[in-house]
Amino acid sequence: MTVGLVKEPPESALSAEHAVPLTPAQAFDALYAFCAPALVRQTYLLTGRRELARESVERAFQHAWDHWPRVARDPDPAGWVRAAAYEYALSPWHRLRPRYRHPEPPPADAADRALLDALLRLPPPYRRTLVLYDGVGLDLPETAAETEASTPATAHRLLHAREELTARVPDLADPALLHRRLAEVASAERLRAPKPLTVRLGSERRARLWTRAAVAVTVAVIGVTVLALRTAPTSYEPPVPAGETIQGVPEKAAPGTLSDAELDLRARLRSHTANGPQRLVPQAR
The missing domain is CATH 1.10.10.10 (Winged helix-like DNA-binding domain superfamily/Winged helix DNA-binding domain)
Incomplete structure (x- = not known):
């Protein structure tokens, strides 16, 4: 295999790893140091983008750290991470991101x-x-x-x-x-992967953010459910029926103009006292 894309681990490192049990963080860092530099160059050949190549490798190792017990027991952990990096690098959704709409400078x-x-x-x-x-x-x-x-x-x-x-x-x-x-x-190309500690901390930070988001969504759903239970009606109320048109009722007509006799009567009524005719006013004794 060519050194540019794949490298073999030194025998001394393999013997040391088998002699002393490694913690999960140490095992992850060893896998990262073995795979990450070559994997960044491979994803660059897949995408032609330097930043996307580094991002793909970083996301793949973050995903591996999230599922580290399963990755550590995998027969080929390097292949597991490589497949994850390739899948992320070749995702068609990158073309919708503003930073990846324009091509990068080609090789010299x-x-x-x-x-x-x-x-x-x-x-x-x-x-x-x-x-x-x-x-x-x-x-x-x-x-x-x-x-x-x-x-x-x-x-x-x-x-x-x-x-x-x-x-x-x-x-x-x-x-x-x-x-x-x-x-x-x-x-x-000068393609450098971030430090393994940065990748692990980024993975843990993303996990905390997702956990908080899930808790917030759960609390919101519970709050909406409680509010719906408190404000929902406890008995059935039939809807008010729509109004019906009644036939045979004459329409209400507006009054017309007054005649001359009616105008004269209104003038005489207004000119008299408010208490009525004089003969109806009580006389004091």
Whole structure:
């Protein structure tokens, strides 16, 4: 395997790890130191974006720390983290983020630019298969298992990806040369992963935030439920029926103008005393 994309742990480190039991944090840091630098370069080949490559590796290791007991017992912890980083890096939702709508500056070398451009023109499943097989150095069954595809489908993707890549860069027809060039392109960029302590603290911080958010949502749901129980009616109240039109009732007519006789009567009534005619006023004795 090429040093640019994959590295082997030293034998002294393996013997020391087997001799002294490691705490979960120490085991995580050892896995991070072994996988993270090469994994950032691999995700850069998948995305062509330096910041997204670092973010993908950081999120993958945060997810691994959240599920560390299961990851630690996995037969291939490095493969577990690599699959998580690839899935995050190739997510189609990144194109909706404002910071990833514009392309990043390409590599300085013209040959590296041509190879990276040809690689990014491949469909994501074909690109991932090519990086795993020709870049990381996995065999065909391992590549098929990691990409969750059958072995014949993986072989078809690999052959198609090589044909498309060779059509744009004819010098890479040799798989050995393609393997070396992928490592060179990835190693030419200054790609550094954050410190393992930063990743673990970020994972724990995100877990606390999610826990607080879940508690807040639960309290809100309980409060709404209690309010609904207190304000809800305890008995059935039938709705008021709609009004009905009654037939046969004459419409109310507005009064018309007064006649001359009515106007004269109104004037005489207004001119008399308020107590009525004179003959009805009581006389004192």
